[in-house]
Amino acid sequence: MSNHEAILEINDLSVAYGTAKGDVLAVQDLNLRVLPNEIMGLIGESGSGKSTLAYAVMRLLKGSARVVKGSIRILGRDIYAMDKEELRQFRWANLSMVFQSAMNALNPVLTVETQIIDTLLSHRPQLSKSEARDKAYELVDLVRIDRSRITSYPHELSGGMRQRIVIAIAIALEPSLVIMDEPTTALDVVVQRSILDQIKEIQQRAQFSVLFISHDFSLVSQLASRIAIMYAGRVVEVTKARSLMDPEVAHHPYTEGLWRAIPKITGKSVALEGIPGTPPNLLRLPSGCAFHPRCRYAFEPCRTMRPLLQVVEGSEISCHRFVPEEIHHGQ
Ligand code: SF4
Secondary structure, rough: OOHHOOEEEEEEEEEEEOOOEEEEEEEEEEEEEEEOOOOOEEEEEOOOHHHHHHHHHOOOOOOEEEEEEEEEEEEEEEEHOOOHHHHHHHHHEEEEEEOHHHHHHHOOOOOHHHHHHHHHHHOOOOOHHHHHHHHHHHHHHOOOOOOHHOOHHHHHHHHHHHHHHHHHOOOOOOOOOOEEEEEOOOOOHHHHHHHHHHHHHHHHHHHEEEEEEEOHHHHHHHHHHEEEEEEOEEEEEEEHHHHHHHHOOOOOOOHHHHHOOOOOOOOOOOOOOOOOOOOOHHEEEEOOOOHHHHOOOOOOHHOOOOOOEEEEEEEEEOOOOOOOHHHHHHH
């Protein structure tokens, strides 16, 4: 696939936060592509840089955060080269985001109906009010909310319903890419499951791409077709979700550790193993491979040389274990 076919293309991206102790790179030298009509999962522990990446893609970085290197293209367009008005139009028509807290995304003093209609009319002024209302009803049908609830205010709805409304608004303008940042984390497990099923169903019906960000590996592996795993601001692996179930397929030691920590329904009781240690302080990243203090396979080059992403059995993995020995000696 050539580069322009990707819906989202991130090249060599670094994002820094300015602090009193100097710049901290929350995202470093990151490359990632999301393809048309795919659900791509982005996994990482807290502090891995995954939410910073989402905000960078939306061009919503706040405070001292800024892109220091690289580019982000959506549908082939560099979003950091757009002026404010171009970005405003582009963001809703081609790109939208669902945040963790639905309450923050909705206006508490407007009904759901008004909020959906306002979104439609502000970007599609050619629509009549009644056409926008019809479309609003279609959208609540799509996220399986009873039409009678459309005149409710956000506080009159349950957490699950509010998150469904946020999803309805995010897809109202039929964007090509929806970024979902921990969209179900605040919800209970049953509601979470039903919303995930709906995301999958709606995505297949409406045909858009999703970058689904979460710390929950089990959940993402069931939803996404491909998964990128982030550690300390870098992508350490990009793999097909189904390859995780195949014990014959090699993975990054961090991916392996995350996968081992998930309870599996096999009928057998299996002791779960976590990953020893804690994620590194971004101000003092370990040398070489940032994962080496926690890695059960660490060997000589890991402490001094940073591994690069390379293709391994259909995945992309950054780990010295998969680099032929003669290359280590040649470096
Ligand atoms: Fe472990 Fe070394 Fe691979 Fe890093 S490069 S994940 S320390 S084996």
